[in-house]
C-alpha cells in the first residue's frame with residue numbers, strides 16, 4: 044500500500060538524535076537508506092510518515108491510530124512516537140519505561156521519537172510538569188492496546204486460548220512452553236496494526252485494553268539510566284544549536300538600545316566593509332543583519348549604525364524603585380478575595396497581630412545557551428529546527444505569523460538548553476522563519492548573551508503584605524494575604540501577536556493579557572482567612588525587555604517565599620517550633636481524595652527526621668558565649684508546600700558569615716511525594732536541580748534596570764549560582780508515604796517544579812534561625828545580608 | 838581571509854578564515870565540531886571550553902590564529918574507543934539535566950584533574966568555579982569528579998599491592 048518513504052537527511056538525523064549511538068547506526072543501516080522504517084517492503088514508521096513528505100503537506104499524525112504511536116520492527120524491537128519534549132528531566136526515558144511495561148518489551152529493545160510536528164502525535168510538547176502526570180496516560184493505554192492486539196494475533200497463530208498465553212520480552216508463548224511461542228516481530232514486524240483508537244482528544248486516547256495495575260509494573264520504578272546522557276557527554280549529539288544546512292546563512296538581531304525606542308534610520312554603509320554581508324533586514328523596530336559567516340554577522344550587528352528615537356516617557360522605574368512603584372500603582376485587575384470565616388472579626392479578637400511585607404524582583408530564564416533556531420524555507424515550505432518545548436505551538440504560531448498554510452510548516456525538535464517555561468526559544472523560532480522567508484535561504488538565528496539576559500521573558504516581580512492573628516495559646520486564628528504581581532501583558536506560548544518580533548514590527552494582540560497574581564496553596568487549618576491578589580503594570584507594556592511569561596512554577600517560588608516565611612514569623616511570634624506549628628495546622632485540616640493532608644504530614648515528618656531536626660523555636664539564642672565569638676552563624680529553616688498532587692517539605696541549613704554577609708546553604712533535605720515514581724534516580728536528579736535552581740533565585744538572581752534599559756546583561760551583571768555555592772550535602776527523601784507506604788496506588792504527579800517552590804523560604808527561615816534577622820526580599824546577596832546584620836547589630 | 842592550520846583531536850585541519858575569528862566559530866562552522874558551544878562569548882560561562890596542550894581555554898574569545906598547540910575537544914577525549922573516565926563518571930552519576938553546559942563542565946574538570954589529580958572538595962569547587970550551569974547540576978558534577986578521583990586512587994592502590 045504505502046511505499047517506503049524518504050525523509051530529508053537532516054530531519055531523520057534530528058529525529059534519531061537521542062536513540063543510542065549503536066542502535067542508531069544499526070537502525071540506519073538496517074533500513075538501507077535514511078528512512079524511518081525498516082525493511083524493503085515495510086511500511087512507513089507510522090501513518091504520519093506515510094503522509095509526511097519532504098515537500099509537505101504535513102498533516103497532523105492521527106492520534107486515533109495505533110500506528111501513529113508504536114511500530115514493531117522485523118528485528119523485534121519497537122519505536123514509540125510521542126508528542127512531548129524532554130528538557131533534560133529524563134521524561135523521554137520515563138515515557139519509554141511506562142510504554143515498555145504495558146507492551147511487555149525490554150527497555151533496551153525500544154527507542155523513542157519525540158516532538159516532531161509531522162511525525163509524532165500532538166500532545167502539546169512540554170509544560171506544567173505534566174509529562175508523566177497527564178501525558179503518560181495515553182502512552183500507557185496505547186501500549187497496552189498494542190499488547191492486546193498482539194495477544195489476539197498470537198492466540199490465532201498458536202491456536203491457543205488467550206488465557207493460556209504469556210508474554211515476556213516481546214515474545215508470546217503458550218504457558219511456559221517455549222516450543223509454542225511467537226515474537227511480536229513474527230506477528231506484525233514491519234507491518235501496520237491498522238487499529239483505530241478512541242478518545243475525544245489526545246489525552247483521552249485509548250483502545251480496548253486497560254493498563255496494568257501498579258503491582259504488575261516492572262520497568263517502572265527502576266532507575267533506568269537516561270538514554271540521552273551518553274551522546275550528551277561524548278559529543279556525538281547534534282543539538283539544535285549544531286544544525287547546519289547547505290546554503291545556510293547566519294543572522295543576528297539588533298535590538299533597540301533603549302526600551303521603547305523607535306527606529307529612525309539605518310546607515311547601511313556603516314557595515315559595507317563586512318565580507319559576506321547578505322542583507323540588513325528591518326521591519327518596524329525589528330532589525331537583523333544576515334551574513335554568510337557567523338563571525339561576520341556578529342561583527343555586523345555590533346558595527347551597524349542605527350538611529351533610534353528615545354521613547355516619549357520612561358518605560359519603567361529603575362529596579363531600585365520597583366517595589367515602591369508597584370505598591371503605589373493602581374491595579375489593572377484585582378481578584379475577588381478568597382475568604383474563609385470572618386477574618387476582620389478574628390483580627391479584632393486576636394491576642395497578637397503580626398504583620399510583614401515581602402518582595403521578589405523580576406527573575407529571568409537566562410538559559411546558558413542563548414536562544415537559537417534554524418529555519419529552512421525550501422520548496423515553499425518552512426521547516427524549523429528548534430529546542431522549543433512546545434513544538435506544535437511553534438508550528439501553529441509561525442504558520443499564522445507568516446500567513447502560511449499550517450500543512451506547509453513543520454518543527455523538528457532537537458535538544459537544547461533548559462526550557463523551564465516560556466523562553467526565548469519561542470521568539471527566535473519566529474525570527475528564523477521570518478528571515479528565512481525574506482531571504483529564501485536557510486537562516487540560523489542566534490541570540491547573543493546580552494540579548495538573552497536582557498530580553499528573555501521574566502518571572503513577574505511581586506510585593507506582598509501579610510497579617511496573622513494569634514490567640515493566647517499561640518494558635519494561628521487569622522491570616523490576611525495581599526499580593527501584587529507586575530505581570531500585565533503576560534506572554535503566552537508561541538503567540539504570533541506577542542512574540543518579540545511581532546511586537547517590534549508593530550503587531551499587537553487585540554487586548555493585553557490580564558496576567559496572573561497568585562494566592563498560596565494553603566492546606567493549613569486557619570479558621571479565618573482572606574487572600575487578595577492584584578496585577579499591576581509598568582508604564583511600557585509592548586516592546587519592553589521586561590516581558591513576563593511562565594518561569595518554572597510561574598508564581599510558586601515568589602508566593603511560597605512570602606507565605607512560608609510568614610508562617611515562620613508566626614511560629615517565632617508564638618515561640619513554637621516551626622515544624623510543630625506546621626504539623627499542628629496540617630493535622631487540623633480536612634483530608635481530600637489525593638490524601639494531601641496525610642501525605643503532607645508524612646512529608647514534613649520525613650524531612651524533619653532525615654535532617655535530625657531538634658524541636659525548638661527560632662531564632663537560636665544569640666550571644667551565648669560560643670556564638671558571640673564565632674564569625675559563622677549556623678541555622679536551619681523549613682518550608683513546606685504542595686503543587687497540584689505533589690507534596691514537598693524542604694529543610695535548609697545555612698552558614699552566615701557575619702563579617703561578609705555571605706550565606707552558604709550547606710545542606711538541603713527534601714522530602715518529596717509525587718505519587719507513583721517512574722524512575723527514582725531521574726526523579727532525584729530533577730528534584731536536586733529544581734532545588735538548586737531556586738537556591739540561585741534565593742541567593743543571586745535579580746533582573747536590574749535603570750529607567751531606560753535592562754542593565755543585567757551578562758554573568759557579571761546577572762550572577763547565578765556557581766560551584767562554590769553548592770551545598771555540601773543534598774538529601775532527597777522519596778516519601779510516597781500515607782496512605783499506602785512504599786508503593787502507593789496513587790497516580791504519578793508532576794515533579795519538575797514542586798521542589799523549586801519552597802527553597803527561597805527555607806533559606807530565609809534558616810538565616811533567621813541563625814541570626815535573628817528576617818530577610819524579606821531575595822536575592823540574599825552578601826551586601827544586602829551584611830547591611831541587614833549590621834542594622835540589627837548581629 | 839587567510840589559511841590557518843589547526844591541530845584538533847590528533848588530526849590536522851586547514852581553514853580559510855579571518856584570523857581574528859574566535860576559535861569557537863572555526864571549530865564549529867569550519868570543522869563541524871559540536872562539543873564546544875556558544876554560551877556567552879565573554880569568557881564568563883565555560884560552555885565553549887577546549888583544551889590547548891592540556892590547558893582549558895575559552896574558545897569564544899581566543900582568535901583562532903593565536904592557537905599553535907594541540908587542541909582537544911569533547912569529541913576527542915575518548916581514547917581508543919574508551920570514554921574518558923570523566924565521561925564515564927558523568928554517565929554513572931547521571932549528571933546532566935539539559936546537558937548544554939556539560940562540555941564546559943567536563944573539559945574544565947579534565948584540565949583540573951590533569952593539573953591536580955587529587956583535589957580536595959574545596960579545590961574542586963574552586964577549580965570548577967568558572968563553569969556555569971543554569972540547570973544547576975553542580976552537586977552531581979562534583980560527585981562525578983570525586984568518583985573519578987576515588988576510582989583512580991583505588992586503581993593506584995591496587996597496582997601498588
Ligand code: FES
Nearest residue numbers: 876877882883897
Ligand atoms: S561561551 Fe565562552 S565562556 Fe561562555
Ligand code: FES
Nearest residue numbers: 936938970971972
Ligand atoms: S545541564 Fe542544563 S545548563 Fe547545565
